Amino acid sequence: MKLAMLGMAVLVATSCGIDTSHDVTESGRAEIVDALNNAVRQGYPGAQAVITDNGHTWSVTAGAADLATGRPFSDGDRLRIASNTKPFVATVMLQLVAEGKTELDAPVERYLPGVVRGPGIDGNRITIRNLLQHTSGLPEYAAESGTPPEPGQVAGLTEHVRWGTTDTAEMIRHALTAPADFDPGAHWAYSNTNYAVAGMVVEQITGNPIGAEITRRVIVPLGLRDTYYPDPDEIDIRGPHPKGYTEIDGTRVDYTSQNVSWAGAAGAMVASGADLNHFFTALLDGKLLPPAQLAEMKNVRPTGVDSTWAYGLGLARMTMSCGNELWGHTGGLSGTVTYGGVVLTTGRAVTIALNQDLMDDRSGEGSRALDAAACSTL
Template sequence: MVALAAACDSGGTDHAEPAAEPGRAKIVAALHDLISVDRLPGAQVVRTEHGKAWTATAGVGDLERGTPFQDNARVRIASNTKTFVATVMLQLAAEGKVELDAPVERYLPGVVHGPGIDGNRITIRNLLQHTSGIPEYAAEFGTTPKPGQIDTHDERIRWGRTDIAEVVRNALTAPADFEPGARWTYSNTNYALAGMVLEKITGFSIGAEITHRIIDRLGLPDTYYPDADEVDIRGPHPRGYARIDGKLVDYTEQNVTSAGAAGAMVSSGADLNRFLNALLGGELLPPAQLEEMKRTVPLGIEGQSASYGLGLLANPLSCGTVGWGHGGDIDGFETRGGATDDGRAVTVSVNQVPESGETTGHLNAIVDLALCAGS
């Protein structure tokens, strides 16, 4: 272990041999900038290449104790959950149990309907690709909920179990955002519905299916789908912080049933890297289904070059290749990462959701730097 505290005021550790990784010094310096410039409490980067990983941390994982992120720190990975859910759906497609271009109505009769919303015209592909036009069920951080949306800062939602089926019903009382397939707009409701489809088809919970089909299969020791009444994070983890009404609040403990199939999971950087490398390497899906997952549509957002497949973002990298992954935000944590087709993967985790898009851009820049190092 090489201590870096003397090189940067925020402190930190780097678990790698000094000259073992190309670009390591720049990556670690950028990680420390998240603390000194962007004023985040703590950060961790895990880079994996062909099964060999190294980890570096900056800042603190616990403001009260002043301790850093632990090795194999577990964090709430939020919307990275969507890639796991999409992978299970594509496994079921490979098994002939679901058709991607079949209407949702076939699997959830009578559920998907509302003003301008018709489950006979919305497909499973639309759900996984965010091209359904179905409105969002969760209010964005710091905004007033719209009709049909929930406030994730409501103390009842933070500590109590959420009936996601009821949440979906309420969301579907709002009008459709657009005609199915007309464009791309991110909506967590799509994945709440995808989770309901998976449970209807398999007869098991989405957590059980992800555990059996992915976590146990790959041997991911730090990854799990929380139980319905769980509020703690199991195992080693940093504290997670959220700024609410101008105050920094410890938001580590929370019930994530409101996130559900759209964002409930916990994992570590090493496990996320292993998952993405296994996915892209064909360990989880046959070639035809992996190709479907990687068929993308443009986001249609000015300044954004990324495109979206089935639970998988394609991010063009500065070195000319593509980083495949997702990313996620939930009160207390943000993760950004990706993997390349040639066996490199990186996850950057911070223990506070950035308060500006600029800071999230800095996380994405670290991902780009790490994936392109040595290429």
């Protein structure tokens, strides 16, 4: 990654949201700014932290939201939140459970007869819980950024996928030509296919598109004005937003405009940092789910991938360096990396946004910024 394009990068500390008079200690702010600045030094065009404490929301930014103009991230900027979509989908599914319209241990075959079938794959053996928990063994449909697709996978960085509308049912049929990764419940392995299928289950139960159910059940009740689920043929981001960059053949390109119907229920949504903070706070405060379903969502199991990560039903528990536990999710797709969640012991909600995927933040700068925001004394 060449850093020459970042010569225009500047550091900005701003306040946003409900109350701009909130007193933030200089040392606490400096830790977060330093982490964001380090992300820019490592190659990200720009970075933003949006923090909500006791009803007060403020932000700090580093670098550029738009490399052509040098504009920094703005308060209220919207971005593609990628897999932070999954907690929204899981919330809707658990609301349906609370309403008696489905059961966590119901087989997927009950709702999608004949759909979840393939080599070693049987929808009679895979439950709704398996889907939400990533314990189904279903193979991954989305090819890893920068790598050739494996059998059954969709390669995101192609002109056809970028500009075309993907049919979810056909994508799943293609994905399930690959064999199961393991027997249901035997292991944990993150697979976007789980949430593509979960979205189809919600649609079958309700008779409505998954985006409409998320809007009706979560976005509207919470008043999330900067959050939406894109239409299937939508390409541009509505409202103010940073540019989203990716690398193709070693060259950084503007990948802001893209059709994310291929991401669908696994990662298509758009939100601002303040809205994402509001969502996670409301969810963990019990404003979206009854106690029994929220407890199920928070019933985590080790992932076996990272000792600091445990996963429930669309909700991850991330242990920070200071020992604080942040409950939320992360997400990355071409043009963006996002981290979101709430530290339950303090009530602090944090969203970190980076406007280039850089192989889904393999350098770890986003997680370092998240750690600083979750642990700093503010």
